Amino acid sequence: MTTKDAQRRSSGDTAETVVRTGQGSAAAPQRIKALAGAVRPGARVRPETARRHNRALVLQALYRAEGLSRADLAREVGLTRVTISDLVSDLIQEDLVIELGLRPDARPGKPATLLDINREGFTIVGLDLSNNSVFRGVVTDLDGSVVERAEVSVRDMTGVDAVNAVYTLLDDLLARASAPVVGIGIGSPGIVDLDGTVVSAPNLGWSDVPLQQLVSERYKVPAQVANDANMAAQGERSFGGAGTDMMLVRIGRGVGSGVVVGGHLVYGSGFAAGEIGHVVVGTDGGDLCACGKRGCLETWLSSPRLEAAAAEGDDAAREATLREAGERLGISLAPVVAALNLGEVILAGPHNLLAGPLLEGTSETLRTRTMAELHGDLTLRMTALGRDIVVLGAVVMVLTGQLGVS
Amino acid sequence: MTTKDAQRRSSGDTAETVVRTGQGSAAAPQRIKALAGAVRPGARVRPETARRHNRALVLQALYRAEGLSRADLAREVGLTRVTISDLVSDLIQEDLVIELGLRPDARPGKPATLLDINREGFTIVGLDLSNNSVFRGVVTDLDGSVVERAEVSVRDMTGVDAVNAVYTLLDDLLARASAPVVGIGIGSPGIVDLDGTVVSAPNLGWSDVPLQQLVSERYKVPAQVANDANMAAQGERSFGGAGTDMMLVRIGRGVGSGVVVGGHLVYGSGFAAGEIGHVVVGTDGGDLCACGKRGCLETWLSSPRLEAAAAEGDDAAREATLREAGERLGISLAPVVAALNLGEVILAGPHNLLAGPLLEGTSETLRTRTMAELHGDLTLRMTALGRDIVVLGAVVMVLTGQLGVS
DNA sequence: TTAGTTAGTAAAGGTTACTAACGAACATCG
C-alpha cells in the first residue's frame, strides 16, 4: 500500500493510540513499514542462484541418507536424472561427493552407483565461548563427529584479550585439522547480529566486536558467529532430532534460550530473541536479581541456587526446591509454548540438577497452564548432546551457511 | 546426520531423559527428525520458478511505490533493464500492470515511462467469519480499498448451515464485483491448517472442513483460508504499518493472537500458534474458566467482564478493573516478548475498552517485567484498522498467495 | 536367448537473464 493510503485509513473514526515503552525513537509507524517493505538486495533469482539452490538440495539429500544413486537423487529432489548427473559431476570435481561403488541389491536393470558426501574429506571448526572460565573448541568431520578437541582458559579475560584467546584456540585447532576446513563456527554469549558482530557481551567485555569478519579475514576461511543458545538450538535440531517448532533452554550461570519457528532460528527485532533470563515470573515477588528486578527467571534457576539446593542434606527439601524451580520455568514458558504452539521444549545444562524433579515440575506446570487439546503433544526433555551442544550447533551453522545443508 | 550416528551419540554418558506431557505417541525423537528433514517436493528451482519469483519482485516493488519506470525497477530489483522490460511486457499483456505516461520531471535524458499495478482493474474478496452473529465480507481493489460490503446473519448457525452462509455471502459479493476477482480470502476462527482446512472451530461446529478447497472449486477462483487472528496480523502488517517481529492480540469474546516472526506468520507445530486465551496468568489463582482451569487470560480479558467494568458508575473502580486486565495481559505477554524479542505488540478489539487504562496497564507491566536494555524499543499500540482488520488481512493473504505481493 | 527394466550419458531444444550496442528524447552549455 502507499503511504497516502495509510494516512487516509488512519484518519478514520478509529483514532490511533500509541503507547511506547522505553525511550525508542518516536517515528511514525508508517516509517517503520516503509523500511520493512524494502526489497532486500539480492532477492532476485538469477540462473546461477537457482543452480546453487539445487546443488544445496542435492547435498542435503545426500547428507541425510548416505548411499543414494543419481537416479535416487533425481526422484528425491525432483530434478531430472540428466540435471542431477550434471550437478553431481560438479560436486565430484570439487571432491565434495564421492562414489561408493555399485549398489549390492539384486534388482532388474543396470545397478546403481551409490554416492555419498565426502564426510571425512573435510572438517569444520566449532567454538563455544559461553563458559566463563574456558573457551572450548572442536574439529569435526562433516558428520559432526569430533576428531580434535582443545580449550583455553579465559578466567576474567575480557576485551582484546578474549579475542586473542579465540585466535589462540583457532590457531591450535586449525593446525590440527587433518583435512581442508570448510568453515569456522563460533557460539558467543550476548547479542550477536546477522553479520556475526557481537553487539554486546558484558561477560566478555565486548561491544560491537565484528568477530565473524575478524576471524574470516585472519584465517581466510568462512566464519559464522552467532549467539550460543541459538547455536545450541541449531545443534539440537540437526544432531538431537528436534522438530521444526521448538525452544532450547540453557540453564547455567544464567538462563538463555534459542527459539526455532518453522525450522528457522528466531533472531528478533534487536537480535535479542531467546533472552528470557530476566523476565519476571509469577505475581508473588521473588528474590532480588542483579538486574534490579524481583523474581527474574534467573533468580529461580541460576546454577548457584540450584547447586545449593542439590547439596542439601534433606532429600525432601532438595526435591522441593528443584521442583519449584522447574515450576517457575514452566510458568514463564507456558505463554511462549501457547503463542508459538511449540512441539518441543528441550533443556540443556547440568544433568544432575535438571533431569529430575526440576524437569518434572516444568512438565507438570506446562500441562496445567496450557490447553491440553492444543499442546498435549508437547515434548519436554533433556538434550542428549551434553557439553558439545554449542560447538555442534556451530558446526551446523557452518554446514548450513557454506553447503546449504541443515 | 544419519540415524546410526544419532543412536551412537545418544548412548553416551549423557543419558537421555524424556518426559512427555499429555498423551502424545511415544515415538523416538529421531523419528521426528527423519520426518522434519525430508526434502519437500517442489523445493527445486527450475527456470520457470525463478521467473515467477522475479516477476513477483517486480509486482511487489510496483505495489509499494506507484510510479516507477522500467529503469527504476531495474535498479530496485537488481535485474537489468532488458529483463525488467521483458517481465513488464508480460505483466502488461496480462493487464496486471499499466503505463501511466511519461514522467513529468525535467531531467536530462529520455523521459521515463511510469508504470503502476492496475490497482482498480482487479478485485479481491475478503471474508471474516470470526464474529459469532454475523459473517462479514468485502470486495476491495488491489490497494485494499473497500468497494463493496456485505454480511449475513449466522446466529447459532453451525456445521453445513454455516458453510452455506459462506456461500450465500460469496454469491452476493462475487455478483457485485465490478472487475475480475483475483482470489478469495477467508479468516476463520479455530485451528486452520496450511491447506486451508478448518481442523477445528467449535463455535461454528466445524471439524476438518476443507473450506479452501470447497470455495475454490465452487467458484473456480483461488481461495486462501486461514485463522482469523493470523489474518488480522497480516492485515496489520501490510495496511497498519507493523514491523517484521510483532504480535497482534485480538480481544473480544475470547482472546486470540497472530504472531509474526521475521516477517512470516507463525503456524506452530499443530497450526495452533497464537491461541493464548487459555494460558493461566500469574500465581495467585483467578476466576474459573469455561475450560476448567483457573485464571486463564480469557477470564481476565473477555469482553463481557470488560464491558461490565466499563459500565460501572465508579470511575476509579472502572479504571482499576481495566488496568488490572491490562496488567494480566502484560504478565502473559512478557515471556513472549522476551523470547521473540518482538518489536511491536498491537491490540485489536473494542476501542473504548482497550485504548485507555488497559493499554497503559499492559505497557507498564511489559516494561517492568522485561529488560529495558533489550526491549526498550517495544511499541505497544492499538490497531488503526478497526473492524476491517480481518478482511483486510484476508485481502493481503490473497495478494501474497496469488501475486507474491506482501 | 529374448524381453523388460533401471542407470547413466549425449545431443538438441527451450527458457531465462546477461552483455553490448543503438536510437530516441531530453537538458545543458558554449
Add this chain to the structure above:
DNA sequence: CGATGTTCGTTAGTAACCTTTACTAACTAA
C-alpha cells in the same frame, strides 16, 4: 542554435540452466 552528454527503452547475440528425447550399459526374469 548546434554540439554534447545523459537517460530510457529496445534489439541482437551469448551464456547458463534445465528439459526432452534418444541412446548404451547392465542387470533380472522367462
